[in-house]
Amino acid sequence: MNHIPVLLKESIQSLNIKNNGMYIDATYGCGGHTKLILSKLGNYGRIYAIDCDIKTILKHKIIDNRIVYINNNFSNLKSILDNKIGKIDGILFDLGISSFQLNNPQRGFSYMFNGPLDMRINQKKEETAYTLLKNINEKKLSEILKKYGEEKYHKKIAYNIKKYILHKKLNNTQDLSTLICSINKKSKFKHPAKRSFQAIRIFLNKEIEELKKALNNSLKLLKKGGILSIISFHSIEDRIIKYFMKKNSILYKKNIHHKLPLTEKEINNFYYKNNKIKLKIISRIFPSKKEIFKNPRSRSAILRIAEKI
Template sequence: MVHIPVLLKESIKSLNIKHNGTYIDATYGCGGHTKLILSKLSKYGKIYAIDRDIKTLSKYKILDKRITYINDNFSNLKYFLKNKIGKIDGILFDLGISSFQLENPERGFSYMYNGPLDMRINQNEKVTAYNLLNNINVKKLSYILKTYGEEKYHKKIAFYIKKYILKKKLNSTHDLSNLICSIINKKNKFKHPAKRSFQAIRIFLNQEIKELKKALNISLKLLKLGGIISIISFHSIEDRIIKLFMRKNSSYQNKINSKLPLTEKQINNFCQKKLQLKIIGKIFPKKNEILKNSRSRSAILRIAQKI
């Protein structure tokens, strides 16, 4: 259950840490990234470490006067910054869940371990995956599997899950994963047949996409000029959102063909759009890291700077 931080050196280097700076680790987890940031800060530097999961925070908190822990959703950054922090020099997101959460059967995140169908990142939320699957209709479930898991067999899986629930209780992660295996009956030694469905249910249940979109927009307002936003994502749905967010706020959309006279609309757009970000780039894990930590296989780190 040891969580190995992904793209650790690359992500911290990308933040270009200032000794006396103020940073947010929006996804504290087991503290891997925070510890490396700390090692680069003077005694005047500060880190605000956020995690939605109180169990994670309680287990992995380290005592250091420079860290302030915040048990909340990172989309509530605005509230915390308005009240306590002010502008920051950098913010890091390492999205998803940690091995501590994934590999704990009680949390119900993984098809690999048998446990209750829970999947809540914040266990104070009321609705579990069990509640969700019991109360949702086939159409909505199929939509979720398609949208958040990019699952080709979304209609079939949704139909048979609901059919199963009419007759029997779908109580555990193994009930769900065995059912999915029997529905799509596909043997792929690299991808478990239930992988995409588990991902989709978790993302929807925890509203991960909505939270990410909100947090990105707020982050932009919180960064000082020259401040850096670095985001590690693990699947194409998140990465697409991050890429579009960065493009939308950078010069990318504002390139205007200089040979043509501008229309009035273009002139207005051009005047209104204040460029806020400079895209620094994206980094993938090296082969070495992937060999040591298979979880890093799908990671992408995107970096941008407030201008």
């Protein structure tokens, strides 16, 4: 199945594309969001399309001289685009992995297909899910399953993963999925292995650290009035984005809460006077029922939008 871009219209609308603006699609994937940006961009506009997965870029590359492809990690945004500090009109993140990656059994992301225990988003990295599970100790693994998967049976699953891998009985995604299903019995709504697979993937790819770094770098690259739009798919990421936006915006400054201005004009004046505040929160958007019906993958998505001030 092809990748269907999530919250496509909403996220691109939020970027308020300027004819000759400069944009970053920090998670190019199959190019769905980039394509829509391109359709609104004039001849002198630019899109910096980033993805750390070279196979994804090569497979979905659109030939257009307004796109600059960058095969790198989005946490390196600032060093890659150092000469663009304060010049970017909008940055979009559509976090996680695409259907192109998820549905390829060889990538090892899915509990639905059998494949190697790989799970690397960036295939240049050496460590795979298999080597991680083999080398990590039981206590740490249990913590990861709890922290990044909010898995109720984290201790039992960690114990069994270590036991099976030691006896060479855990060799592929099917073995892992079967093992988890034998501990966490099938629920009506979610596959029992979903949470553990998510946790291992997040930890292996350092997704949380990467996101935190990328958020801070984005602030430096955006120009005044530039837009930061981020689509996330699970509560751990969303909490980080929400906290980051609040921390850098007026609402979170508890010490000035009592002085919170009231009118739109007063709020704008306040933003411009207070140079510690870097963002203005614009909105938070969820997919419509229609979108969820058409693309069930979108059901857990949240789009958060903020403006650099």
